Amino acid sequence: MTTDPDLAQATTRRAALVQALADSGELTDPAWRTAFERVPRHVFVPYFYDHMGRRISADDADTRDAWFDAVHEDRALVTHRTGGAATSSSSQPSVMATMLEALRVEDGVGMKVLEIGTGTGYNAALLTHRLGNDSVVTVDTEPDLIAAARTRLTETGYEPNVVLADGAHGHPDLAPYDRIIATCRIDSVPPAWLRQLTDGTGSDAGQILAPLGNALVRIHRTGGPLQAEGCFLPGGAYFMPLRHGTVDGIPVRRPALPTGKARRTDVPASALADNAYRFLLSIVEPHLDWQYDLDDAGKPTAARVWSPDGTIAALHPDGTVTEAGPRSLWSRLEEAYRVFTEHDGPGPERYGLTVDHEAQRVWLDGPGGPCWSLRP
Incomplete structure (x- = not known):
């Protein structure tokens, strides 16, 4: 002591x-x-x-x-x-x-x-x-x-x-x-x-x-x-994850970045600094591992993102994205961004959660609005 x-x-x-x-x-x-x-x-x-x-x-x-x-x-x-x-x-x-x-x-x-x-x-x-x-x-x-x-x-x-x-x-x-x-x-x-x-x-x-x-x-x-x-509730809350059993301490390994054909994306790098959009991403795609390139003002100009299932994506400074892995991760981020912009950039206080037996859904602006099922 x-x-x-x-x-x-x-x-x-x-x-x-x-x-x-x-x-x-x-x-x-x-x-x-x-x-x-x-x-x-x-x-x-x-x-x-x-x-x-x-x-x-x-x-x-x-x-x-x-x-x-x-x-x-x-x-x-x-x-x-x-x-x-x-x-x-x-x-x-x-x-x-x-x-x-x-x-x-x-x-x-x-x-x-x-x-x-x-x-x-x-x-x-x-x-x-x-x-x-x-x-x-x-x-x-x-x-x-x-x-x-x-x-x-x-x-x-x-x-x-x-x-x-x-x-x-x-x-x-x-x-x-x-x-x-x-x-x-x-x-x-x-x-x-x-x-x-x-x-x-x-x-x-x-x-x-x-x-x-x-x-x-x-x-x-x-x-x-x-x-x-x-x-x-309004605002952010950034906590370490709930642990099950003892922690083994093995670091997560990041797969190599994709080098395939690039395509245009509607998600600007600036959106990645928007905490309201990042909240929606934390619901849609939990456990993403991000890495950024920043300008002199500390704003993102490019990014790399890894999902636990081995899917990876890279957003480049020219507004294009490349991907690799079992699914299109960036398409999920684009879909979330479309909902986000169509609803005027909602913050967390406009979302709610409904639990009905084993099903759990996060919704926007009411249970009848856009919703996302949570993974158990």
Whole structure:
């Protein structure tokens, strides 16, 4: 365990961060503000890795000051690496505040919350500060993360139920839950989460808040155990994916770029910098691996994209594209761009999600609008 910095200095820096979150409008609920003021992030993030993979730590005299500054800034910090790849992080506090407020918890009514993705334990501590030890269950699939989070939670006086489990399965032993919050990206809503929600309708219905694609979706029970519906929230939400079992750390290999005949495309390189269009792509084609060429202003001029099925495409500076693999990936991107432009470039807040038994559909401007089926 690291040696604590000066507590007064940490309290002052934490208060300054909370005030900044309040001033920017991300933190508006007084109860959540109190939680952020009281829960010390620096205890839960005793080290992190910078963009070069260097360990920045409270225990290292050479990096201690940089560590202390970073944990009191509105920054996401990589806290776990496997095989050279980032596999866990402490989320940006402003995003955490947005998610916790969007969770719509109520005090004093015995509300129970399941958190998928314990990570450092910091978010679980915030939830526990607000709701109490018996009202929070948090799960993660990594034994070392769970052990460290449990230690830090105990050190700071919080004792939620910390469980080593595959997050996709939730935790049925302590179900049902009034709220389920995921701090990891999903491609579709695991049926187990829906089954573990409380019954009810309207404001009493169980709710799930999770990053789907690269935006947050909030859905509520609308009928039977596998029926739910809701809408996406404005803005982006970029999280590491939900993991199943332990992480093997094997990096993804990119196939060679295509060298075949080029064709014209209607998707301009500038569209690839549009977060609203990128949200639609995260639904239509999840898990794409992108690489860009940028101009002096940081705008894309060309791009390469790989799909997990081995399909690849390259957008060239002259507005042409070449492809290779089992299907036409770029045609899917063009189809999405056509819908995007025909509907005036909608942001995530114009999309919703309907779950009906095992089928899940993302729709635009209502269940009767353009829709895309999610892959289980």
